[in-house]
Amino acid sequence: MKRARIVVETPYVIPSAWCWRDDWNTGYDSPYGLFSKFARLNAMGARELAEVFIDRDCGKRGSIVRFPKVDLRSSALFDKAAFAKHLRLDPNAIEHAFVVERLVNRRRRSSDVLRWCARCARYGFHSATYQLDLISACPVHSLALRSRCPRCRSEIPYILTHAVFAEPFCCPSCSFDLAPSLREVRPPSLKLRGKEEGWIDNLVSLFVAEDEMVPVRLELNRKRKFLGIGEFAISHADWRRLESEYTGFVRQVVGVLEAERPGVQLVLPLGPLSVSTKRFSGKTKLIQVKSVRRYKSDDVPIDQKTSAQVKRAWDGKMRASYAVYSGVRRSLWRHVVHDHQTCITSAAAHFWWNMDGESTAAFCPVAEAFIRWRMHWESCGTPRYLFAPMRKDPMGLGAWLGAEAPICPPGWTTDSEQWVSDHVLGSHCLGSFWEFLEKAIANAKRNKIAWSKHSHTGRYTSYWAVTGRDTRACPVRIYEQVRPPSALAAVLANLSHNDQHRKDHQSLLAAIVR
Structure with missing residues (x-):
């Protein structure tokens, strides 16, 4: 006789937890991206998010839950244990979400409005590094970061509020959808490749x-x-x-x-340094704000302006910097790309429309490099206008003067400050040309050119440091990295420039139409 068994039914207890998808966690998300996706899955608003993630011991939990308004750049009011529990984040991912806190000496360099990449946001990804002011383009897609809604041109505050999280990943003013892929029936998973993780x-x-x-x-x-012995700037x-x-x-x-x-x-050198010393001139003229008289811009249509009328509105620094750029451009034209001048002029004359964002077949790589190099520094989107009289200011050069020009220690003379700026500008102009030539050679191999004004990366430009007191005993010095001779110079010398090359170049141009 079989032994009797008693079966007791015990109900299966499902632990209470919020909905979350592990494949939506990339490990590099910002609090805005994490909260938007979490709110999307759980149909939550800012108040519910505050109840879950605000620290109970912060002393402000009650008022924040009633009226949420929390800066997403700081973790002072958030419960990091709740991040680890509900979002299943490791400590490295939490640290990256609040990466601005690691910059303790320059907190002002972070933006209090949302800055995003359109292609990253489409799939629900936003990195906290995009909030740093010095980053102007996405390191993954090389697209310019946006800070305003493309529909209503309003800014999105980078804070936890009712308006921002009423519709996750949407503009609070006009409800423009920043992440349409998250609204699909089966949203795709978000995974960064190893190369993209390395960039971040x-x-x-x-x-x-x-x-x-x-x-x-x-x-x-x-x-x-x-x-x-004088201060230094880097x-x-x-x-x-x-x-x-x-x-x-x-x-x-x-x-x-x-x-x-x-x-x-003296420490052991890590690599060769280039040192340039300015000869002391004995002048003691201090830096003046208005050293060159500037004229009011003439009220003339831009298509009727002459180069002289454009230059009349420049200050002395802009005039001197443009002279350096013109000298580098003249040297490249006469001594580097002289065998391809016909290719350059014919390609510039062929492209009569704005090329930014266009994609075309490849042609002579030297012509492409020189044209795109000039388009970068002169901020000209149409190659045909490069060989016409100058109608507007070279905004690429002006942007360099505003963002990358050396700021010398106080007390230096005008000549010394301009000498340092000219030296660094010449180095950057030459380095940028080699970079555009390298990209042009790669484009020729794959027979495709992606025209983008954000393609320059500064790979061949050097960091600099200046020091000295601008005196005879302690003259001005510039330190720069010494780079090995570019292999592109040999590649350029080996590129064909005979009649057959020019015929092939003309045939490739003829096939490119708008």
């Missing part, structure tokens, strides 16, 4: 290294000023370049400058 990691490391450099620079300048970190290039250059320059103090041993 490099951005974070680069800005943290630059932020840590601030107290080091201030302390070194304090010691140098006490000894009377270029900003370029978000388009590797973090190792910046940190290596900074450490070497700081080591060389520290060795100028008595009793300090």
Whole structure:
């Protein structure tokens, strides 16, 4: 006889939890992106988000839950344990969500309005690094970051409020959808490739290294000023370049400058440095705000202006910088691309429309490089106008003067400040041409050109540092990275430039129509 068994039914208890998709977590999301996707899955608003994620011990929980208004750049009021529990984030992902807090010395460089990449936001991705002011384009897609709604041109506050999270990933003013893919029946999963993760990691490391450099620079300048050997200034970190290039250059320059103090041993060099010294002229004329008379711009239609009328409105710095750019352009035309001048002029005459955002077949790579190089510095979208009289200011050069021109220590003369600016500008002009030539050769191999005004990355330009007191005993010096001779120079010499090459170039141009 079989033994009797008693079966007791025990109900299966489902633990209470909020809905979340692990494939929507990339590990590099911002609080705005995480909250928007979490609110989308759970049909929540700002008040419900505050109840879940605001720290109970912050002392402001009650008022915040009633009227949410929390800066998403700071984690002071949030419960990080709730991030780990409900969003299943590891400590590295939480740290990246509030990456602005790691920049303790320059908090002002973060934006309080949402800045996003249109292609990233389409799939529900937004990185906290996009809020840093120095980043102007997406490191993944090379698209300019947006800060205004494309429909109503209003800004989206980067804060937790009712208006911002009433419709997640939408403009609070006109309800324009920033992430249409999240509204699909089966939203695609969001996964970053290893290369894209490396770009974002490099951005974070680069800005943290630059932020840590601030107290080091201030302390070194304090010691140098006490000894009377002059302060020093150094270029900003370029978000388009590797973090190792910046940190290596900074450490070497700081080591060389520290060795100028008595009793300090010279550090071992990490790489060759280029040092340029200005000959002391004996002039003591200090920097003046209005050293060159400027004229009011003539009220003439832009298509009727002459080059002289355009230049009349320039100040002395713009005039001197344009002379440097013109000299570099003339040198390239006569000594570097002289065998391809016919290709350049014919290609410029062929493209009569604005090329920004266009995609065409490839033609002579030297012609493409020189045309796109001029389009970058002169901010001209139509190649045909490059060889016509100048009708408007070269805004590319003006943008360089406003964002990347060296800012010298106080007390220097006008000549010294202009000498430093001209030296760095010439180096950047040459470096940018080699970069455009490298891209043109790659485009010729794949027979496709993607025309974009944001394609320049500064790969062949050098970081710089200036020091000195602009005196005979302590002259002005510029330190720059010494780069090995570019292999592109040999490639350029080996490119064909015979009659058959010019015929092929003309046939390729004839096939490109709008």
